[in-house]
Amino acid sequence: MSKLVASLEEAIRAAGLxxxxxxxxxxxxxxxxxxxxxTLALIAKMGxxxxxxxxxxxxxxxxxxxAHIKNGVVTELETNYMSPVIGKAVSExxxxxxxxxxxxxxxxxxxxxxxxPIDVAFIAAPTADNQGNxxxxxxxxxxxxxxxxxxxxxxxxxxVAITDNLVxxxxxxxxxxxxYVDYVVKVDAIGDPEGIVSGTTRMTRDPLALRIADLSxxxxxxxxxxxxxxxxxxxxxxxSLAVGQSVQDIMTREGIKGSFALGGTTGYLVDxxxxxxFQTIMDVQCFDLxxxxxxxxxxxxxxxxxxxxxxxxxxxxxxxxxxxxxxxATEIDVNFNVNVHTDSxxxxxxxxxGHSDVAAGAKLAMVxxxxxxxxxxxxxxxxxxxxxxxxxxxxxxxxxxxxxxxLRDDLRKELARVGIPLKEMGELRKIAExxxxxxxxxxxxxxxxxxxxxxDGSLIDEIYQVKEA
Amino acid sequence: MSKLVASLEEAIRAAGLxxxxxxxxxxxxxxxxxxxxxTLALIAKMGxxxxxxxxxxxxxxxxxxxAHIKNGVVTELETNYMSPVIGKAVSExxxxxxxxxxxxxxxxxxxxxxxxPIDVAFIAAPTADNQGNxxxxxxxxxxxxxxxxxxxxxxxxxxVAITDNLVxxxxxxxxxxxxYVDYVVKVDAIGDPEGIVSGTTRMTRDPLALRIADLSxxxxxxxxxxxxxxxxxxxxxxxSLAVGQSVQDIMTREGIKGSFALGGTTGYLVDxxxxxxFQTIMDVQCFDLxxxxxxxxxxxxxxxxxxxxxxxxxxxxxxxxxxxxxxxATEIDVNFNVNVHTDSxxxxxxxxxGHSDVAAGAKLAMVxxxxxxxxxxxxxxxxxxxxxxxxxxxxxxxxxxxxxxxLRDDLRKELARVGIPLKEMGELRKIAExxxxxxxxxxxxxxxxxxxxxxDGSLIDEIYQVKEA
Numbered sequence: 001m002s003k004l005v006a007s008l009e010e011a012i013r014a015a016g017l018x019x020x021x022x023x024x025x026x027x028x029x030x031x032x033x034x035x036x037x038x039t040l041a042l043i044a045k046m047g048x049x050x051x052x053x054x055x056x057x058x059x060x061x062x063x064x065x066x067a068h069i070k071n072g073v074v075t076e077l078e079t080n081y082m083s084p085v086i087g088k089a090v091s092e093x094x095x096x097x098x099x100x101x102x103x104x105x106x107x108x109x110x111x112x113x114x115x116x117p118i119d120v121a122f123i124a125a126p127t128a129d130n131q132g133n134x135x136x137x138x139x140x141x142x143x144x145x146x147x148x149x150x151x152x153x154x155x156x157x158x159x160v161a162i163t164d165n166l167v168x169x170x171x172x173x174x175x176x177x178x179x180y181v182d183y184v185v186k187v188d189a190i191g192d193p194e195g196i197v198s199g200t201t202r203m204t205r206d207p208l209a210l211r212i213a214d215l216s217x218x219x220x221x222x223x224x225x226x227x228x229x230x231x232x233x234x235x236x237x238x239x240s241l242a243v244g245q246s247v248q249d250i251m252t253r254e255g256i257k258g259s260f261a262l263g264g265t266t267g268y269l270v271d272x273x274x275x276x277x278f279q280t281i282m283d284v285q286c287f288d289l290x291x292x293x294x295x296x297x298x299x300x301x302x303x304x305x306x307x308x309x310x311x312x313x314x315x316x317x318x319x320x321x322x323x324x325x326x327x328x329a330t331e332i333d334v335n336f337n338v339n340v341h342t343d344s345x346x347x348x349x350x351x352x353x354g355h356s357d358v359a360a361g362a363k364l365a366m367v368x369x370x371x372x373x374x375x376x377x378x379x380x381x382x383x384x385x386x387x388x389x390x391x392x393x394x395x396x397x398x399x400x401x402x403x404x405x406x407l408r409d410d411l412r413k414e415l416a417r418v419g420i421p422l423k424e425m426g427e428l429r430k431i432a433e434x435x436x437x438x439x440x441x442x443x444x445x446x447x448x449x450x451x452x453x454x455x456d457g458s459l460i461d462e463i464y465q466v467k468e469a
Numbered sequence: 470m471s472k473l474v475a476s477l478e479e480a481i482r483a484a485g486l487x488x489x490x491x492x493x494x495x496x497x498x499x500x501x502x503x504x505x506x507x508t509l510a511l512i513a514k515m516g517x518x519x520x521x522x523x524x525x526x527x528x529x530x531x532x533x534x535x536a537h538i539k540n541g542v543v544t545e546l547e548t549n550y551m552s553p554v555i556g557k558a559v560s561e562x563x564x565x566x567x568x569x570x571x572x573x574x575x576x577x578x579x580x581x582x583x584x585x586p587i588d589v590a591f592i593a594a595p596t597a598d599n600q601g602n603x604x605x606x607x608x609x610x611x612x613x614x615x616x617x618x619x620x621x622x623x624x625x626x627x628x629v630a631i632t633d634n635l636v637x638x639x640x641x642x643x644x645x646x647x648x649y650v651d652y653v654v655k656v657d658a659i660g661d662p663e664g665i666v667s668g669t670t671r672m673t674r675d676p677l678a679l680r681i682a683d684l685s686x687x688x689x690x691x692x693x694x695x696x697x698x699x700x701x702x703x704x705x706x707x708x709s710l711a712v713g714q715s716v717q718d719i720m721t722r723e724g725i726k727g728s729f730a731l732g733g734t735t736g737y738l739v740d741x742x743x744x745x746x747f748q749t750i751m752d753v754q755c756f757d758l759x760x761x762x763x764x765x766x767x768x769x770x771x772x773x774x775x776x777x778x779x780x781x782x783x784x785x786x787x788x789x790x791x792x793x794x795x796x797x798a799t800e801i802d803v804n805f806n807v808n809v810h811t812d813s814x815x816x817x818x819x820x821x822x823g824h825s826d827v828a829a830g831a832k833l834a835m836v837x838x839x840x841x842x843x844x845x846x847x848x849x850x851x852x853x854x855x856x857x858x859x860x861x862x863x864x865x866x867x868x869x870x871x872x873x874x875x876l877r878d879d880l881r882k883e884l885a886r887v888g889i890p891l892k893e894m895g896e897l898r899k900i901a902e903x904x905x906x907x908x909x910x911x912x913x914x915x916x917x918x919x920x921x922x923x924x925d926g927s928l929i930d931e932i933y934q935v936k937e938a
Contacts, residue, residue, distance in 0.1 A: 178783075179784055259637060260638075280639055280641035282639060302643075305646070315628070
């Protein structure tokens with residue numbers, strides 16, 4: 001009665017995988033993931049072709065995927081994010097059909113409603129028992145939350161859990177239940193711990209980033225939201241972490257008791273939890289070891305599914321209850337539209353992840369960015385790719401000051417009242433142009449290589465094949 | 470954006486409840502539940518009629534339901550168990566259509582697959598936040614696990630959470646997520662703590678019951694299953710608890726490390742957990758305060774859904790992985806069929822609950838019972854109502870010895886080897902008849918008042934209207 005099968009190949013066969021089906025993966029093992037590569041290698045060997053891969057995100061360590069695309073094993077991709085190596089190949093037209101980009105909230109919604117029905121889901125499980133109860137909290141490949149994998153497990157026709165830490169039944173502290181799992185496979189390693197989570201996430205020391213972070217914290221304070229009950233999401237990048245540090249300083253100094261921190265979790269958010277800044281962390285993904293340890297040991301640090309995080313199909317999600325989110329941007333235009341999909345040359349270098357979900361939900365969605373990076377303007381006339389619509393962004397904070405969305409005149413007044421330097425978007429663009437020159441227009445091909453779906457499933461933009469140099 | 474509505478009436482209206490719909494309730498508040506009564510009273514007042522009530526169980530405190538049946542507000546019932554006051558009315562024909570009896574595992578399966586689609590689920594939530602994250606672990610009406618309510622919450626078209634302990638968002642330690650909840654209502658009290666859980670569950674001191682319990686523990690030991698990795702379910706009745714005590718004594722004396730205890734949980738199982746007899750308790754329902762406290766505080770005591778407990782529709786369930794279950798019987802016949810639905814007069818006094826689920830799953834399903842109760846034979850020629858098919862019962866233990874199912878000749882040999890007194894079923898029936906006389910044939914009417922569905926949804930028996938005296 002055990003679901004344990006002798007090999008991943010046997011599990012693939014038992015799951016009935018056939019040409020033309022859709023398979024799914026989650027990305028909690030990040031750049032350390034071995035599961036996608038080992039699975040596709042076996043599928044290729046077994047002669048199965050023409051698959052659609054729906055992965056919550058794709059990382060550069062998954063570069064072997066490109067060979068499987070070239071040889072016809074994988075013919076369609078759906079994902080919320082892809083890192084530059086995969087992005088480059090897609091941008092240059094490796095796939096005949098456009099990649100479907102979703103968001104971290106939109107993906108579970110699309111799986112649940114059958115827009116993207118999964119035939120076989122492959123769950124990278126840092127710990128599992130022989131009936132498929134799984135957790136990411138413990139094991140040599142511990143990654144913490146398995147939040148993005150819940151929809152896959154709950155709705156795929158067949159579910160294969162792949163683990164390198166098989167424990168006695170029952171795994172009591174499970175996050176994904178055996179009720180959803182068909183097969184369990186034990187392998188030597190599901191990932192490289194070095195790539196799964198950072199040992200520690202590092203704060204920036206860059207004076208410019210610190211200046212922007214400090215100004216951002218002042219904007220948050222001026223918004224009136226930084227009071228008892230405050231809820232907060234920030235990214236794992238250096239400047240975002242620095243905003244968190246500045247917010248923590250204010251909260252500690254003023255004795256503010258927040259309610260929850262959301263999203264991908266770092267040790268810095270854990271510090272804030274432990275310092276009493278928040279009552280709870282709602283965690284869909286852990287970025288470093290300290291976050292994993294906290295999720296394992298602190299009952300106030302809870303795992304949530306991607307639906308609970310941000311699905312527009314859920315009856316509510318944590319993102320809708322969020323006060324403030326700090327977001328990044330590759331480009332932001334004078335209408336506050338944000339691009340985190342493509343760089344200025346038109347190459348795909350990312351994707352929404354939860355960007356547009358949380359921007360839509362939070363009371364204050366702020367983008368923080370330097371005005372230019374590597375002599376390229378961040379503030380532009382029109383973004384090359386719209387990831388997140390401008391109407392959901394409240395303010396941009398740069399080293400030159402904050403630009404408030406005209407829809408948020410109330411906020412602009414508050415910021416003005418406390419003396420935060422304000423700029424119009426047009427001014428910032430002008431400063432950027434004066435610094436970097438007018439950006440060359442990105443020449444793109446005519447073929448669509450990516451469709452960007454907004455969180456509700458509607459088409460928000462298309463990405464074109466890059467022009468060969 | 471809060472889902473909080475001003476009153477239960479407003480929630481019923483907002484949920485769009487209309488004539489002819491199906492509503493659901495769960496029974497963790499047991500005989501202390503206020504939610505079913507208050508909801509039906511409002512529905513009646515609002516003039517909505519012809520509803521189907523799907524309740525995981527029905528208790529005598531829900532007697533006002535009968536008035537709503539009489540006046541046409543409720544016209545169909547589906548449940549896994551009903552206590553005698555409700556059972557009497559049903560047996561006497563209060564409903565025009567037969568009650569549909571399911572099992573604790575069959576019910577979530579039927580909800581998930583749309584066999585019994587729920588229009589509006591009413592979740593009695595001992596603690597909830599304003600977006601509907603719920604738990605039974607804390608609050609003045611704490612009941613512990615909410616396991617039976619998961620399927621309702623996850624699959625009903627509309628979900629109303631009713632709480633008497635509304636807390637700040639987010640309730641981190643939720644068991645049912647806001648992603649499933651449409652409306653939240655705060656009321657003064659969802660139940661009477663006295664009726665929700667016993668202060669303590671009491672072991673029997675009856676010498677006959679203790680004799681049966683002791684013999685039962687010897688049978689368990691002789692089965693060869695009582696070794697490291699042992700898993701166990703027993704009931705909350707005095708004799709079942711006494712079996713647990715005897716098993717604990719053996720495990721402690723011999724240093725046996727079990728894996729898990731399953732099912733409805735009492736303080737006695739908690740003692741066994743804490744004494745190291747088990748690694749984990751998998752808990753679908755708490756019977757006493759000590760169980761609630763343990764679920765709240767001990768990470769090795771985990772809540773599971775009814776699907777995870779025993780659904781035949783789940784890809785696996787804990788019941789399938791169970792070694793030994795100790796079950797009761799109102800009647801058991803010479804073919805080992807068990808009746809826990811009706812008494813000897815044909816009146817409905819119970820229902821399967823998880824009886825037939827766990828009997829089907831466990832390696833050793835044992836029924837323990839005295840040979841007669843109140844001068845009525847327990848062992849009979851043919852049970853009046855088949856709850857659990859004989860082929861899933863391995864052994865009956867009475868004060869006169871154990872009767873082993875002929876399908877389990879291996880077990881019979883082991884019991885004989887260690888000197889456990891063995892009887893044939895025919896012998897036990899004969900002894901019972903000698904004690905109590907040949908039971909009078911129960912005269913029943915011709916109208917079907919209950920359909921007993923086995924866990925897979927197939928019809929296993931029908932219950933007839935009682936003949937008026």
